[in-house]
Amino acid sequence: MAIEINGSQVPVPDDPRVSLLDLLRESLHLTGTKKGCNQGACGACTVLVDGERIVSCLALAVQYEGRSITTIEGLSDGDALHPLQQAFIDHDGFQCGYCTPGQICSAIGMAAELRRGLPSHVTGDLTAERVPFSRVELQERMSGNLCCCGAHNGIIDAITETFGEVAA
Amino acid sequence: MTPFRYARATDVTDAVRLADGGARYLGGGTNLVDLMRETIERPAALVDVSGLPATIEAHDGGLLIGAAVRNTALAEHPAVRARYPVLARAILAGASAQIRNMATVGGNLLQRTRCAYFYDEEGSRCNKRVPGQGCDAIDGFNRIHAILGASPACVATHPSDMCVALAALDAIVHLHGPDGTRTVALTDFHTLPGERPDIETVLAPGELITALALPASPLAARSTYRKVRDRASYAFALVSVAAAIDLEDGIVRDVRLALGGVAHKPWRATKAETALRNGPATEAAFRAAAELELADAAPLAGNGFKVELARRAIVATLGELTGETA
Numbered sequence: 001m002a003i004e005i006n007g008s009q010v011p012v013p014d015d016p017r018v019s020l021l022d023l024l025r026e027s028l029h030l031t032g033t034k035k036g037c038n039q040g041a042c043g044a045c046t047v048l049v050d051g052e053r054i055v056s057c058l059a060l061a062v063q064y065e066g067r068s069i070t071t072i073e074g075l076s077d078g079d080a081l082h083p084l085q086q087a088f089i090d091h092d093g094f095q096c097g098y099c100t101p102g103q104i105c106s107a108i109g110m111a112a113e114l115r116r117g118l119p120s121h122v123t124g125d126l127t128a129e130r131v132p133f134s135r136v137e138l139q140e141r142m143s144g145n146l147c148c149c150g151a152h153n154g155i156i157d158a159i160t161e162t163f164g165e166v167a168a
Numbered sequence: 169m170t171p172f173r174y175a176r177a178t179d180v181t182d183a184v185r186l187a188d189g190g191a192r193y194l195g196g197g198t199n200l201v202d203l204m205r206e207t208i209e210r211p212a213a214l215v216d217v218s219g220l221p222a223t224i225e226a227h228d229g230g231l232l233i234g235a236a237v238r239n240t241a242l243a244e245h246p247a248v249r250a251r252y253p254v255l256a257r258a259i260l261a262g263a264s265a266q267i268r269n270m271a272t273v274g275g276n277l278l279q280r281t282r283c284a285y286f287y288d289e290e291g292s293r294c295n296k297r298v299p300g301q302g303c304d305a306i307d308g309f310n311r312i313h314a315i316l317g318a319s320p321a322c323v324a325t326h327p328s329d330m331c332v333a334l335a336a337l338d339a340i341v342h343l344h345g346p347d348g349t350r351t352v353a354l355t356d357f358h359t360l361p362g363e364r365p366d367i368e369t370v371l372a373p374g375e376l377i378t379a380l381a382l383p384a385s386p387l388a389a390r391s392t393y394r395k396v397r398d399r400a401s402y403a404f405a406l407v408s409v410a411a412a413i414d415l416e417d418g419i420v421r422d423v424r425l426a427l428g429g430v431a432h433k434p435w436r437a438t439k440a441e442t443a444l445r446n447g448p449a450t451e452a453a454f455r456a457a458a459e460l461e462l463a464d465a466a467p468l469a470g471n472g473f474k475v476e477l478a479r480r481a482i483v484a485t486l487g488e489l490t491g492e493t494a
Contacts (some may be wrong), residue, residue, distance in 0.1 A: 016172065059201075063216060144263075
């Protein structure tokens, strides 16, 4: 009965009410993942499960036994930042920083979706194998992550620099 | 959140046995966990069916979709994208990417309304939450509420986009319960509120959605979904339209039309379909059909705009599919 979190095996909580978000923050003190709305509306708690992005606030931890979770703390290699983390710094992809861990995890999950050709609401040709990489596509695909400081332009620039070649 | 027992089902039979007629089935949790946290839902036990087989298979010329298939996986499936574009587009118009990655097909059918009075347990009356209590939406802020099929007891809408496409596609819901298996048409699965808005589907106690069947459809290749909402993305529909059309020499040979955001269930627009069938594919015909469907609309103080919005959305969607631009 364990969940893999950033490479470590963590016991599944005894109380099934514990969300994955609360397990991360309250039990494991991995406070990089943020609690915003706690109802799936803001994306601040986004983490990766086996490489797919989810909101950890609506996830009961007990459902994720045997799965592999990556949080913002699991992206860097020691002091060496993930390229997207560096790009957020270079492009002013944040102001207060509260939404940033969720934005970064979400964008990494989004890049994987682009690589496998998943269409979006704004994709013209549903049957195309490659999705055109555009600002409009990024805006739609990142709409589950709100930034109340309004750093969206920097966020889009950082994602474009890091993953722009993915679907081009 | 009220304490509950949790059990994980290994297969459908195991799930129905574990539920014992009383537990709630748990899919991706994206709606149920939220409702439990708000204590709107207080199940004594959850049976987790999110790990049941999630396959999409060829079936009688159509597709059989396991209830545990995630929304993203269904929208991504090559056969859905090529043969049922209305379904892929409806799913991709709903929620956020993160939620579509979690949410199951079965759970999508069982989403509950986002009426704010339903959610406001402490401050508002709601016949859906407490039968017989009264409805504060009818004389309240009802901009997002129903214009068709509502009752004096409830004016809530069904929030799903996917179900609107399924209604247009004549989808069949496969069920497995303590008394065996049965199938129900998607259009008969959800109920109108009447005097019992707390009852939202025809599911019997302990019955589990196991799959959805999409019949073969020559129309569905020419189909699409249009969603009108307050934001460009990540918002529930004010009005949405799912449409499929078979066109020959400018004549509508066959058509499927369903509306979202307007009723307690996905609204199959059968009156409009009948009016359109074997008639010309013109903007005037589309408008006449839309007006016929909406003739029974009974808007509230805050949502009269939805009647005109629905009319225009129908005309625009059919125009997009046929090249008859409005």
